[in-house]
Amino acid sequence: MPDFFTVTVSQVTRRLSMLVKGDKALSDIYVAGEISNFTLHRASGHMYFTLKDETSSIKCVMFAGKAAGLTFMPYSGQSVIVRGGVNVYERDGANQIYVSEIIEKGQGELALAFEKAKRELEAGGYFDKKRPIPKQPKKVCLITAEKGAALQDMLNIIARRRPILEVVLIPVTVQGAYAPATLINGIAAAQTTDADLIIIGRGGGSEEDLSCFNDIGYAKALYNSEIPTISAVGHETDFTISDFVADLRAPTPSAAAEIATSVTCDDLSEHIELTYDKLSDIVHSQIEGYEQLIDGYQRHIAAYSPINRLERSQRELELLDSRVKVAVTGHIRSNEALVESYTDKIEALSPVNVLRRGYSAVTVNGRTAGSINDISVGDKAEILMSDGIAKATITEIEKSSEVRFK
Amino acid sequence: MSFETAMKRLDEISVQMEQPDITLDNSMKCYKEAVELIAFCRKYIDEAKLTVQKLEEA
Numbered sequence: 420m421p422d423f424f425t426v427t428v429s430q431v432t433r434r435l436s437m438l439v440k441g442d443k444a445l446s447d448i449y450v451a452g453e454i455s456n457f458t459l460h461r462a463s464g465h466m467y468f469t470l471k472d473e474t475s476s477i478k479c480v481m482f483a484g485k486a487a488g489l490t491f492m493p494y495s496g497q498s499v500i501v502r503g504g505v506n507v508y509e510r511d512g513a514n515q516i517y518v519s520e521i522i523e524k525g526q527g528e529l530a531l532a533f534e535k536a537k538r539e540l541e542a543g544g545y546f547d548k549k550r551p552i553p554k555q556p557k558k559v560c561l562i563t564a565e566k567g568a569a570l571q572d573m574l575n576i577i578a579r580r581r582p583i584l585e586v587v588l589i590p591v592t593v594q595g596a597y598a599p600a601t602l603i604n605g606i607a608a609a610q611t612t613d614a615d616l617i618i619i620g621r622g623g624g625s626e627e628d629l630s631c632f633n634d635i636g637y638a639k640a641l642y643n644s645e646i647p648t649i650s651a652v653g654h655e656t657d658f659t660i661s662d663f664v665a666d667l668r669a670p671t672p673s674a675a676a677e678i679a680t681s682v683t684c685d686d687l688s689e690h691i692e693l694t695y696d697k698l699s700d701i702v703h704s705q706i707e708g709y710e711q712l713i714d715g716y717q718r719h720i721a722a723y724s725p726i727n728r729l730e731r732s733q734r735e736l737e738l739l740d741s742r743v744k745v746a747v748t749g750h751i752r753s754n755e756a757l758v759e760s761y762t763d764k765i766e767a768l769s770p771v772n773v774l775r776r777g778y779s780a781v782t783v784n785g786r787t788a789g790s791i792n793d794i795s796v797g798d799k800a801e802i803l804m805s806d807g808i809a810k811a812t813i814t815e816i817e818k819s820s821e822v823r824f825k
Numbered sequence: 826m827s828f829e830t831a832m833k834r835l836d837e838i839s840v841q842m843e844q845p846d847i848t849l850d851n852s853m854k855c856y857k858e859a860v861e862l863i864a865f866c867r868k869y870i871d872e873a874k875l876t877v878q879k880l881e882e883a
Contacts, residue, residue, distance in 0.1 A: 702877055706870060709832075713866050716835045720859040723842035725852040 429509070436507035439514065445505040449531060450477075450516065451524070457495045468493065470501055470516065479503070481518035489521060498524035500531060529626055533633050536660050540638055546663045550647045555682045556616040558585040560609040560646070562602065563620040565590035569651075569672035573620060576676035580683040587612050593621040598631030603640040610645055616679055617646050619661060620672035623654040632659035641665060651675035774805035783813075791818055828869045835862050 439445060452470035459466050464483030469476050479501060493499065502520035507513070522530045540546060559577070563570045565588065577584050589608050591601040602619070609617050619641070621629070631637065632652045638660045641648055650665030651672040662668035669675035766772075770780070780803040781788045788794050794813055802809040838859045842852060 699877075699881065706874055706877070709828075709866075709870055712832065713835075713863060713870065716832075716839060716859070716866075717863050719839045720835075720842060720856065720863070723839070723852070723856075725849060725856050728849055728852065 428512070432507060432509045432512045435512070436509055439505055439507050442505075447502070447504055447519075449522075449534070450501045450503075452477075452499070452501065454493050454497045454499055455495050457493055459492075466493065466518075468495070470499075477505075477514055477516055478508070479516040479518050481521065485519050491523060493521055500524065529630055532630075533660070536633050536635050536638070537663065540635065540660060540664065545638060545642045548642060548666065550666045552647050552649060552667050552678060553615050556584060556614075556679055558587060558612065558614040559616045559618060559679050560587045560589055560612055560614040561618050561620060562589045562591055562605040562609060563618075563672070564593045567593065567620075567622055569620040569622045572622075572671075572673045573618065573676040576673055577680055580677070581680035582684060583687075584680060585614075587614055594624065594628050594631065599634035599637045602631065602634075602637045606637075606640045606644055614646055617644060617648045618651055618669075618672070618675045618679060619648065619665065620651045620675060621653065622672065623657065626657075629653050629657055629659055632661035634660070637661070638664045649675045649678060771805055774803065779804050791816060826865070828866060831862050831866050831869075835859060835866070838862070 450470060452472050455469045455471055455476070457466070457468040464486060466479075466481040466486050468479050468481075470479050471477075481503075500522040501516060501518050502522070503516045503518040505514055505516055508515045561570060561573055563573070570588065574586065577586060587609075589605045591605040592598045593602075606617070606619075619632075621632070629652055632650070641650070641661060641664045647667075648665040649667045649669050650659070650661040651669040651674060652659045652661050653671075655670040658668075667678065669678055774780070781794070782801045782803065783794050783798045786793070788800070794800065794816065796813050796816055798813045800811050800813055802811055838855050841847065842855050842859070847855070
């Protein structure tokens with residue numbers, strides 16, 4: 420046995436495996452070729468085949484998990500594009516593609532273009548701008564085909580759910596070679612409106628029909644829109660670059676219209692009704708509160724009204740007045756009685772009554788003669804009686820010590 | 826004069842009228858002002874109620 424350095428087979432294959440694994444250029448690639456020796460392992464569901472071109476071939480395995488995603492059954496002789504990573508299968512020391520996806524040739528061209536555009540845009544950050552969609556947009560720009568069913572669907576939904584939403588139609592071509600250019604112009608036109616939402620809509624179609632929505636120029640224009648965008652292209656299962664770039668993807672144009680009208684006019688009416696009730700309650704309770712306050716002030720002011728004081732003063736005044744009156748009246752009455760008693764007394768003492776009883780007074784020369792010595796014969800005397808005066812001449816005088824009444 | 830000013834003044838007057846040593850003359854003046862203020866406030870509230878009612882019927 421010659422003495423030189425040897426390595427094992429395992430070491431070689433492991434080294435090869437490491438080298439291949441370390442090569443990023445081989446980790447996720449698209450490889451075009453023709454399928455041969457296709458085998459489907461019934462029990463596991465794994466697919467084994469060889470991919471070959473004119474000069475070369477490589478073994479491929481597609482495990483059941485990935486194979487389940489296929490929409491067709493591959494067959495030997497079919498031209499395909501295989502996506503996957505290359506690795507070394509150590510047991511056989513053979514290179515092998517671990518397939519994640521198989522794309523049928525023909526559709527493969529488009530798919531490849533799609534993937535290329537997607538990668539470029541994703542790397543450029545074009546999928547990262549996700550602005551919120553206004554909950555209650557005022558005006559929406561519909562960028563769609565003028566005669567498309569998508570437009571009718573969207574208009575119907577808007578009319579039914581939120582007729583107050585203003586709609587601006589920007590007609591575009593949504594299919595064919597000119598479509599990307601009209602879409603770009605449409606987005607530019609939308610920027611000049613005062614819309615606060617853009618919906619780019621198109622109904623379902625083949626992958627080829629929808630390919631304008633994978634255009635890089637269009638995607639960049641969409642990305643640069645100042646107004647938030649919803650991409651609603653094709654059916655629920657269709658994905659386009661447009662969907663990734665827009666602020667929001669809607670599965671269909673109808674769904675986009677529903678998102679734009681998430682707050683319906685019915686919702687608004689209900690909200691207005693509730694708000695009105697609330698306001699009404701507030702106003703009524705405020706008025707009621709003020710009324711009670713005013714009532715309170717009125718009672719308070721009435722309680723402290725000067726009228727009470729005035730009435731008390733008036734009562735005092737009346738009392739004083741009556742006391743004064745009583746006092747005065749009493750005084751007058753007592754004096755009246757006094758006057759009367761004096762009158763009686765004076766009347767009783769009056770000489771007139773004596774004269775009435777038959778007595779007379781005699782005056783001579785103006786003097787009352789109470790004694791016989793006061794008069795002489797021949798004197799002119801006046802005899803005073805109760806109701807008159809008699810004139811007489813004294814003819815005789817008879818003196819006596821005492822006058823006796825007969 | 827605003828409704829609030831009137832209400833505030835009513836409050837002041839109420840306090841003033843409560844003072845036991847208020848002169849009759851001042852009490853009279855306060856009372857006169859209070860009655861006018863109450864009338865003003867009531868009118869204001871009645872008009873506000875009417876406005877609300879009309880708006881509700883509309």
